[in-house]
Structures are given as C-alpha cells and as structure tokens.
Amino acid sequence: MLNKFPLWKNLMVIVIVAVAAVYALPNLYGEDFAVQVSATRTTTVDTQVLGRVEDRLQEINIEPKSVVLEDGQLLVRLNSDSEQLRAREALLQELGTDYVVALNLAPATPDWLEALGASPMKLGLDLRGGVHFLMEVDMNEAMRKILGQMRDTVRADLREERIRYTSVERDGNGLQIRLRTADDFQAAMRYLDGAYDGYTLIDDEAAQQLTLRMTEAKLKETQDYAISQNVTILRNRVNELGVAEPLVQRQGADRIVVQLPGVQDTARAKEILGATATLEFRMVDDENSIRDAEMGRVPFGSELYPNRNGGNVLLKEDVILTGDHIVNATSGFDENQRPQVSITLDGAGGDKMSLATRDAIGKPMATLFIEFKATGERNAEGNIIFERKEEVINVATIQARLGSSFRITGLDSVQEAQNLALLLRAGALIAPIQIVEERTVGPSLGQENIDMGMQAIIWGFVLVLAFMVMYYKKFGMVANLALATNLVLIVGVMSMIPGATLTLPGMAGIVLTVGMAVDANVLIFERIREEIKAKRSPQQAIHHGYDSALSTIADANVTTLIAAIILFAIGTGPIKGFAVTLAIGIVTSMFTAIVGTRAVINAIWGGKRIDKLSV
Known part of the structure; x- marks a missing residue:
C-alpha cells in the first residue's frame, strides 16, 4: 500500500523530536543570579568552606535560593543582581585570595532535566555582554626563552661529561658551541650527536665549533608549545580574575582570543592578562668587581643588572629557579609592615632551591624581576617590538638552606605585591603578548541584541507560516x-x-534557516501538483512527488552544507557562529522537510482512497 511508513520509522521520528524537545526545554527556564566559589591550586572547596559561606551570607542578611557544593565548586543562587554584588564582595573579604569568587548566571533548569544532562545554550559575548581581546604572541621572545633553557641544559651536560667549552650561545634557531681543544671538540661531537631529539649537529672542525640546529618539525613543535602554554597560563589568569565561563582559545599561527562574559572593567583585565612579569632567582657574583663590570669589563659567566633601590648588581648567569616552579604566591607584610610576597614552590623547584643554597649559606641571592612592555611598533618582519625591562628587586643573604617556601621583599607598594602574587600564582607567560584588538559589549546592548534577534526569528517565522x-x-x-x-x-x-x-551571527543563521527550511517542501509540493496535473492518483502523486524531488533537495542542501563547513574551518569568531547554526539548520531542515512531513502526510492521507489533495 502506497504512502505508509513502517512502525519503526514513525517511532524514529517521534523519538528524535522528543529528545530534541527535552534538551531544548532548559532554554525556557531562564537563569539565576549566582556567585561561584572555586579553589586555587593549593586549596579545596569543602563542607567547611560551605559553612563559612552560609554564615557570612547570614551576617549580611542575604537569604540565598540555594547553596550547592558540587564537583569541587560552590554555587550560591541569589534573588537579584544587587544581592549578587553584595554577596561577592562579602565572600571576597571572608575567603581572601585562597579562593576564586566569580559572578555567574546559573541556569534555573529543573533537577529532572539536569539529571538527564540537559542544559541551556551558552550565549556569546555579543548577547551576554563582556570584553573581547585578540592577542598576538611574540614568537621571537618565545624562541629566545626556549633556546635559553636549552643552552643551560647543554652547558650542564657538557660540564657533567667534563668537556671544556669556551661558550654556548644562541645562533638563530639553534646553539653555537665553541670548544677549547681538539680533544674537547671530538668528545663533544661523540656526545652531542643524537643526544637531543629534534636537533641536528653541524660541525666545523677548523674553528673547533659545533652547532645544534632545530629541525623544521622541532621548530613548529616549539612554536605550538609556546602558544599552548600561553593559552593555559591566560586561562589561569582569567580564573584569578574571577570570571565564569570565559573563552580562551588559539586563533591562527600566533594569536589568542580571550572573551570574558560579564566583565566591564577592561583596565583591570588588560593589566592582568597582558602582563608578562616573571621572576628569576640567581646568586650574586660577589667575587668580582662591580666597578669593573660597570665600566664594561663584565666577567665571563656573569651579567650586570640595575637595582631597583639604585646602583647595579652583578649576578651569576646561571639561573637557580624561574617562576615556572611557583605553585602559590600570597601578598602580605613583613615584620616591619613592608609589602612582601610569600612563595611556595613545587617539588622540583624545592629540590633545585635546596641544592643551590646547600653550600651557599652566608652568600647573597638576588630576585630578578623581568617584564615585557609593547612599544607599539613592529620590526621589518611585522612582529611587535617589546621592551624588556629587567631589575633586581631584592638581594638577601641566605641564612639557612632554603626549601619549598620562602618570601621576597623590596616591593614598592601593596598593590604591586598583590599583582605580582596574582601573576606568579597564575604562571609566567612563555612569551610576551600584545592586545591588537579590543571590544566591549555592555549587558544592556547584549539584551538588546537578544531581543532584536528574537524579533527577527519570530517575524520571519510568522511570515513564512502565513505564506505556506x-x-x-x-x-x-x-x-x-x-x-x-x-x-x-x-x-x-x-x-x-x-x-x-549562540552568537548574534548564529541567530542570523537561524533566521536564514527559517527561510530556507521550507524550500524543500515547496519543491515537493510543486512536484505533487505536477503529478496531479499529469492525471496520477493522489497516492501516486504524493509518492512520486517526494521521490522525484529528493535528488534536487539533496544537491541544493549538500552544496550549502559544504559552504558552511568551509566557513567554519577558515572563519573566525562571528563567522564560525553563523556557520554552526547554518550547518545544524541545514541538516535538521532536511530531516523535518523530507522525513518529518512525509510521516505526517502518510499518517493523514496515506493508504486511503481520496479523490483530491489540499495542496
């Protein structure tokens, strides 16, 4: 019998629509104003913290909708935005820097939907409001830093093998090693040949010189590593800023996109995200003359740096420790009420510090502060030029063997101590970055975008309904x-x-889909009309109408889908948002227009003796 779907096909249509409806439902329930409390790397959110939060809210006369501890985070749902702001300020005072307290909008999804894993769509920056940054990474500095670490490794390995060298210095994308004697040259060749993955060895026996050069694969891997490390560290900094549901992702070869929903104070965000401060701990060279170094006669193995308190300090070239090993840093005051930062190292960092200070009791150790600032200019290759600022902020005599915990002083202000502690907790960028694009979207404009987008969808929907x-x-x-x-x-x-x-261009994709979704049915219905004019029976007209139009519909939609996939692959932010909704809309419209309408028409008219069709 013509135009009858088997039971399994009808059930398939019903199940697909029912599942989609269930997962679409959370979007109807709106959101609650909320405060989210999460832990830093050295703390945990537990029932004790839950009790402190509830007690503090009671003290300031705020009755929350709920306080829930789940997955190591605490979510406090509140009744209004004014309560949300009051609660965040109070909890910041109560919990301090050990916890991240972020403003949030928590979905008001019923428990039974949450149990099914259903949640509302996330809204983009243009709909929720916030700050958008496009950042460019200085890859030259990234290579300098990575090759500097490689240089220290090669020096240490050569010393351990008792191979004497004159110098080990960076040479382009590699290291140039000058050996003292012919025997040292031969020994170094035997040791370094194949010793480091991703490096090829080039020898110049006449000059007693070897060059370790990065392979192209290693160079790309190193650049990718620099970008991925910066992305990770920027995420940590965003967490320290207390932003819920941020977006930090790579874009292209050397750029990173950061979107901070709900943030309107761009100055604070730029200060923390763009800062490239880090620390190096080095021994002071007290065996050579500082005056000779200031006159240009810097001894081999040492470097001269300015002292924040005036004058210069001569430091050993070897770095004891960098900020990479810092797992926690808190600001405070010393016994003389001067700003200080207390530092906690990871296990490897503690071992390095312990080993370096074991035989250095009574000797001075310096804390070198390194910062990069963009000059706003670019070099011949088009890369941003950064100014590297280095200064010694603290020189202290080692009183006892140091371990995983110590403190640094010599900071100018409480604010500087707080910012330095935040940056050290979040990690030092592997390379400096420059904000090349900045956009701010206010929450009122975001709501206006939502309202206008919904009106466009509704009007488009109504007009198409009326026409059909x-x-x-x-x-x-x-x-x-x-x-x-x-x-x-x-x-x-x-x-x-x-x-x-869902972004504003994504809503445009939905509007376009609303107009395109009926194209398939127009083709089918017109073909059915042609079949009726050709004197076919109504059942045959329906059958041939759907079958004949299928190839045309598939061709038209597949070509549009390919265009959407290309837009998603090569496009950026707004274009990707448009491409996603367009691609999803094409697939769902083919299902509803071909399978869905066929199921309904078969249920109403299929397998019956009818004289004419209302088409």
Whole structure:
C-alpha cells in the first residue's frame, strides 16, 4: 500500500523530536543570579568552606535560593543582581585570595532535566555582554626563552661529561658551541650527536665549533608549545580574575582570543592578562668587581643588572629557579609592615632551591624581576617590538638552606605585591603578548541584541507560516509544523553540543534557516501538483512527488552544507557562529522537510482512497 511508513520509522521520528524537545526545554527556564566559589591550586572547596559561606551570607542578611557544593565548586543562587554584588564582595573579604569568587548566571533548569544532562545554550559575548581581546604572541621572545633553557641544559651536560667549552650561545634557531681543544671538540661531537631529539649537529672542525640546529618539525613543535602554554597560563589568569565561563582559545599561527562574559572593567583585565612579569632567582657574583663590570669589563659567566633601590648588581648567569616552579604566591607584610610576597614552590623547584643554597649559606641571592612592555611598533618582519625591562628587586643573604617556601621583599607598594602574587600564582607567560584588538559589549546592548534577534526569528517565522498556509492549504500547515519542529531541533542540538555558543551571527543563521527550511517542501509540493496535473492518483502523486524531488533537495542542501563547513574551518569568531547554526539548520531542515512531513502526510492521507489533495 502506497504512502505508509513502517512502525519503526514513525517511532524514529517521534523519538528524535522528543529528545530534541527535552534538551531544548532548559532554554525556557531562564537563569539565576549566582556567585561561584572555586579553589586555587593549593586549596579545596569543602563542607567547611560551605559553612563559612552560609554564615557570612547570614551576617549580611542575604537569604540565598540555594547553596550547592558540587564537583569541587560552590554555587550560591541569589534573588537579584544587587544581592549578587553584595554577596561577592562579602565572600571576597571572608575567603581572601585562597579562593576564586566569580559572578555567574546559573541556569534555573529543573533537577529532572539536569539529571538527564540537559542544559541551556551558552550565549556569546555579543548577547551576554563582556570584553573581547585578540592577542598576538611574540614568537621571537618565545624562541629566545626556549633556546635559553636549552643552552643551560647543554652547558650542564657538557660540564657533567667534563668537556671544556669556551661558550654556548644562541645562533638563530639553534646553539653555537665553541670548544677549547681538539680533544674537547671530538668528545663533544661523540656526545652531542643524537643526544637531543629534534636537533641536528653541524660541525666545523677548523674553528673547533659545533652547532645544534632545530629541525623544521622541532621548530613548529616549539612554536605550538609556546602558544599552548600561553593559552593555559591566560586561562589561569582569567580564573584569578574571577570570571565564569570565559573563552580562551588559539586563533591562527600566533594569536589568542580571550572573551570574558560579564566583565566591564577592561583596565583591570588588560593589566592582568597582558602582563608578562616573571621572576628569576640567581646568586650574586660577589667575587668580582662591580666597578669593573660597570665600566664594561663584565666577567665571563656573569651579567650586570640595575637595582631597583639604585646602583647595579652583578649576578651569576646561571639561573637557580624561574617562576615556572611557583605553585602559590600570597601578598602580605613583613615584620616591619613592608609589602612582601610569600612563595611556595613545587617539588622540583624545592629540590633545585635546596641544592643551590646547600653550600651557599652566608652568600647573597638576588630576585630578578623581568617584564615585557609593547612599544607599539613592529620590526621589518611585522612582529611587535617589546621592551624588556629587567631589575633586581631584592638581594638577601641566605641564612639557612632554603626549601619549598620562602618570601621576597623590596616591593614598592601593596598593590604591586598583590599583582605580582596574582601573576606568579597564575604562571609566567612563555612569551610576551600584545592586545591588537579590543571590544566591549555592555549587558544592556547584549539584551538588546537578544531581543532584536528574537524579533527577527519570530517575524520571519510568522511570515513564512502565513505564506505556506495561503499557498499550499493543508499541506502548507504540515510544512509549518515541520518548520516549528525544525526550530526545536536546532535549539536542542545546540544545547546538546559541548562548547557550542549562540552568537548574534548564529541567530542570523537561524533566521536564514527559517527561510530556507521550507524550500524543500515547496519543491515537493510543486512536484505533487505536477503529478496531479499529469492525471496520477493522489497516492501516486504524493509518492512520486517526494521521490522525484529528493535528488534536487539533496544537491541544493549538500552544496550549502559544504559552504558552511568551509566557513567554519577558515572563519573566525562571528563567522564560525553563523556557520554552526547554518550547518545544524541545514541538516535538521532536511530531516523535518523530507522525513518529518512525509510521516505526517502518510499518517493523514496515506493508504486511503481520496479523490483530491489540499495542496
């Protein structure tokens, strides 16, 4: 019998639509104003913290909707935005810098939907409001730092092998090693040949010189590592800023996108995200004359640096420790009420510090502060020029063997101590970055974007509904049902995809999909009309109408889908948002227009003796 779906096919349509409807439902429940409390790397959020939060809220007469501890985070739901701001300030005072207290908008999804894993779509910056930064990484400095670490490794290895060298210095994308004697040259060749993955050895026996050169694969791996490390550290800094649901991701070869929903104070965000401060701990060279060094006669193995308190300090070239090993840093005051930063190292850092200070009791150790600032200019290669600022902020005599905990002083202000502690907790950028693009979207503008986007979708939807009913009568009503189902499917799929974000261009993609979704039904219905004019029976007209139009519909939609995939692959932020909703809309509209409407038409008209169709 013509135009009858088997039971399994009808059930498939019902199940798909039902699942999409369930996962689209959370978008109808809105959001609660909330404060989110999470731990830093050295603390945990537990029931004790929960009790402190509840007690503090009670003290300031705030009755929260709920306080829930889940997955190591505490979520406090509140009744208004004014309560949200008061609660955050109070909890910041109560918990201090050991915890991150962030403003948030928590979905008001019922428990039974959450149990199914259903959650509303995430809104992009243009709909929620906040700050957008596009940052460029200085790859030259990244290579300098990575090769500097490699240089220290090669020096240490050569000393351990008792191979004497004159110098080990950077040479482009490699290291140039000058040996003292012919025997040292031969020994170094035997040892270094194949010793380091990703490096090729070039020898110059006449000059008693070897060069370790990075391979192209190693160079790309090193650059990728620099970008990925900066992305990780920027995420840590965003967490320290207390921003909920931020976006930090790589874009292109040397750029990073940072989006901070809900943040309106761009000055503080730029200060923390763009800062490249780090520390190096080195021994002071007290065996050579500082005066000779200031006159240009810097001894081999030492370097001259300015002292923040005036004058200069001669430091050993070898770095005891860098900020990479710092796991926690808190600001405070010493016994004389001067700003200080207390530092905690990881296990490897503690071992290095302990080994370096074991035989150095009574000797001075310096803390070298390094910062990069963009000059606003670019070099011939088009890279941003950064000014490197280095100064000694503290020189202290080692009184006892140091371990994983110690403190640094010599800071100018409490604010400097707080900022330095924050940066050290979050980690030092592997290379400096420059903000090349900045956009701020206010929350009122974000809501206006949502309202205007919804109006566009609703008006487009209503006009298409009216046209289809007027032109195709009852079959038009079936197409309208498919169109409404298509919107549910798009929202449901967007809500199910982890990381999918609805942006204003994404809403434009939905509007476009609303207009395109009925194209397939127009083709089918026009073909059915042609079959009826050719004197076929209504059942045959329906059957041939769908079958004949299928190839045309598939060709048109597949080509558009390919265009959407290309837009997503090569596009950036807003273009990706448009491409995602367009691609999802194409797939769901094909399902609803071909399978969905066929199921409904088969259920109403299929397998029956009818004389004419309302099409």
